[in-house]
Amino acid sequence: SQTIHQWPATLVQPVGSPLSLECTVEGTSNPNLYWYRQAAGRGLQLLFYSVGIGQISSEVPQNLSASRPQDRQFILSSKKLLLSDSGFYLCAWSVQGALQETQYFGPGTRLLVL
């Protein structure tokens, strides 16, 4: 069966510091991968998605970036965090080419920027 991991679970960082969040998927090959952010009481905002190694699409302009160095690894980064980057970051995967494109979410990383 497939599993998706994210770490760290929680993170408190000062404004201006760098960020690296990691997501890995097990039990599947060539998945679509996604990064979402959820602000308190808000819906999910798609930040990035990837259909393959090195292929990243950005959905919103921001100071975040994403990379996919391996098939089942997706990394979210920032060089300098802003207060507005606080939120719940969720990684998700889906089967590429499936008719029903269900996305399955990892446990999330709660980020607080102070």
Add this chain to the structure above:
Amino acid sequence: GQNIDQPTEMTATEGAIVQINCTYQTSGFNGLFWYQQHAGEAPTFLSYNVLDGLEEKGRFSSFLSRSKGYSYLLLKELQMKDSASYLCAASPEYGNKLVFGAGTILRVKS
């Protein structure tokens, strides 16, 4: 543009039935998803509709009307553990992306 509307909050009594509505306006349509999200946790997949009609899964059912851009999630025999946020999401076109509503917080009271 893409727009998903659902009520912000609902309250219902344990053992009752509740219907959570969702309307969508998207540039294309390839299916409608419902997710459940407990506080502080990740969303979990509940249901998927692509054709008109009702899909039943135990206590949960989901309905879709493509012509009206409308869906609902029906929860029967409510339990306290059903207290959660319910997210409606539309796939605007074939090819990976979902557009999520802000979620409906359901509170189940005894």
